[in-house]
Amino acid sequence: MLCIAGYSFSLTWITNPRGEVELLYCVLSLGTFERVAPEWMKETLIFSTSMCNVFFEKAKKIGNSEEDSKEKRKREKDDDGKQKEAGRHIAWPDGAVAAPPPRSS
Secondary structure (H helix, E strand, C coil): CEEECCEEEEEEEEECCCCCEEEEEEEEECHHHHHCCCHHHHCCEEEEHHHHHHHHHHHHHHHHHHHHHHHHHHHHHHHHHHHHHCCCCEECCCCCEECCCCCCC
């Protein structure tokens, strides 16, 4: 079993009726991938060992895109907090932005 960011699955070696070794993929939990997981991640799959690299590359790309999204949201949140602390603008709940009133001397 492999577990990345709450995404966990099992890969089991099986032998098909022709005597070829294949891998059986079963998702255990999508974790934080729940929102971005394509259908293939949610299904039980059987694939040849030669497709292992393709499988892990596809999973890695989805993981990277999720991590990139998290980092972007974190940066936006940090930047927004810094701007508010510096008094550069006031963000109202309806999304309007206003400049702060001039400071009195």
